[in-house]
Amino acid sequence: MERTLVLDCIKKIGENVKIEGFIQIKRDHGKITFLDVSDRSGLIQVVVGGGSGKDLRPQDAVSLIGKVNKRPPNLVNPKLATGEIEIYTEKVEVLSKAAELPFDMGGKDLTLQLPTLLDYRSLTLRYPKVKAIFKVQAALMEGFRKAAKELDCIEIFVPTIAASATEGGAEVFKVDYYGHKAFMTQSPQLYKQMLVPVFERVFTIAHAYRAEPSVTTRHLSELTQLDCEFGFVDFNDLLDLLEHVAVEMLKFTETISQDLLKEYAIEPIAFGKIPRLTLREAQEIIFKEFGRDNRKEKDLAPQDEIDICKRTKEKNKTDFVTITHFPTKAKPFYTMPDPKDPEYSLSYDLLFRGVEILSGSQRINSYEQLLESIQTRGMDTRDFEMYLQAFKYGMPPEGGFSFGLERLTMHVLNLANIREASLYPRDMERVDIRLGK
Numbered sequence: 001m002e003r004t005l006v007l008d009c010i011k012k013i014g015e016n017v018k019i020e021g022f023i024q025i026k027r028d029h030g031k032i033t034f035l036d037v038s039d040r041s042g043l044i045q046v047v048v049g050g051g052s053g054k055d056l057r058p059q060d061a062v063s064l065i066g067k068v069n070k071r072p073p074n075l076v077n078p079k080l081a082t083g084e085i086e087i088y089t090e091k092v093e094v095l096s097k098a099a100e101l102p103f104d105m106g107g108k109d110l111t112l113q114l115p116t117l118l119d120y121r122s123l124t125l126r127y128p129k130v131k132a133i134f135k136v137q138a139a140l141m142e143g144f145r146k147a148a149k150e151l152d153c154i155e156i157f158v159p160t161i162a163a164s165a166t167e168g169g170a171e172v173f174k175v176d177y178y179g180h181k182a183f184m185t186q187s188p189q190l191y192k193q194m195l196v197p198v199f200e201r202v203f204t205i206a207h208a209y210r211a212e213p214s215v216t217t218r219h220l221s222e223l224t225q226l227d228c229e230f231g232f233v234d235f236n237d238l239l240d241l242l243e244h245v246a247v248e249m250l251k252f253t254e255t256i257s258q259d260l261l262k263e264y265a266i267e268p269i270a271f272g273k274i275p276r277l278t279l280r281e282a283q284e285i286i287f288k289e290f291g292r293d294n295r296k297e298k299d300l301a302p303q304d305e306i307d308i309c310k311r312t313k314e315k316n317k318t319d320f321v322t323i324t325h326f327p328t329k330a331k332p333f334y335t336m337p338d339p340k341d342p343e344y345s346l347s348y349d350l351l352f353r354g355v356e357i358l359s360g361s362q363r364i365n366s367y368e369q370l371l372e373s374i375q376t377r378g379m380d381t382r383d384f385e386m387y388l389q390a391f392k393y394g395m396p397p398e399g400g401f402s403f404g405l406e407r408l409t410m411h412v413l414n415l416a417n418i419r420e421a422s423l424y425p426r427d428m429e430r431v432d433i434r435l436g437k
Helices: 006-011 114-119 128-150 189-194 235-256 258-263 279-290 302-316 367-376 381-392 405-412
Strands: 016-029 032-039 042-048 061-070 085-089 092-096 174-177 180-184 201-209 222-231 276-278 320-324 341-345 347-352 355-362 398-404
Touching: 006 016, 006 032, 006 042, 006 085, 016 042, 128 201, 128 222, 128 235, 128 258, 128 405, 189 201, 189 222, 189 381, 189 398, 222 235, 222 405, 235 258, 235 320, 235 347, 235 355, 235 398, 276 279, 279 302, 279 320, 302 320, 302 347, 355 405, 367 381, 398 405
Parallel strands: 042 085, 276 320
Antiparallel strands: 016 032, 016 061, 032 042, 061 085, 061 092, 174 180, 201 222, 222 398, 320 347, 347 355, 355 398
16 A cells, blocks of 8 residues: 555545554553654544554654544644544554653653753754754755745855855865865855856855854854845945845745744734834934943944834834945955045944844945955955956956855744754754764
8 A cells, every 4th residue: 555644644544554654642541542643744643443552652663554534523633633533543653662761752841951062963853843843944944945036146156165255254164175275164255255156146045154262142153044146236225135034934834834933922013114224324223212322332232123123013013224324444355435525334234023033235246345344354366366356357347145054943943043944953051963072
């Protein structure tokens, strides 16, 4: 008999079916055993008669043939897609026996400390609510790709080993590259810029590496970036483009992940018109309305981001706000200074529910100006020969932006730590296993 996916059993009431999956929960009731069995499509209740379910345990991989029955009205589970049916069988074949679990995975929430959650990563990823994180993450990725393609961007694939540090000044991972010095890329930035004269509009989903000696709830040593870069655009075009991609990506995610977001009790996103504030305007608001004087700072403090977003939600009925014009000296060498006030740059962050989820800028596209910017910052132009080549032979006005996928996932689901939003997180203390063991 061919295998039937759990969700397809809804259409086969009264028929015998063969399902295969994992036992999630087992409940013994004398000669009858109740199992919750899951496969890639969903979860279904299986009733095992004849006392044959005694030796089964959670996470056993099983195969069974049984009859699909309607549940009695008083036993329907409205929270389950298959909640109106169950399968009755008298024999369950164990395809692979699971060892006794080191902790209970049968409850609604997996209440484990983060180190334990990660030490047993291959096991805890099976837990439905943990698995849901990465289904939402996949939806964010798909939504981003869809939005970028709708803007006529072509997908590119860039290397993760580079001859120089992309941002300059930030901590990087050095690599012995056949006896030569190389680095793990801090971002796909330089490579995507070089492709603007080739394709005009590009996007990439790339790994980036930051050797920052810090352990926080918001940073990883290896992260996934969702990047777009556009040619023949000005600053206002870029603001329109970044807001469009962010909104469309999140609308798509809300649409196809409704049930998963409900599982995490996530409120619907407010998609009102997005206000735009310069950094100085935002800091003035913080000073006047919240009593904190951060007007000399080069960025918003975390609490500033939270307060600006709360204020925006009340006044503008949206969960987003765009902050522009950060100090030029605080931004990478390729960031375009504002011609009207070169102390500040044509840069931007997008805040969503109190956290920055995107950053970017209009870029310097003049070869001479770019050379000067690199030299002024004490960097060696010889480290950027291929990159500069693209500008020497004609680079249009251009710019772009980047999302951090793990940070965005963390924030959409209100997770406490970004490591929960990474399948296999890398930080100062962990490369699969804890380094301090």
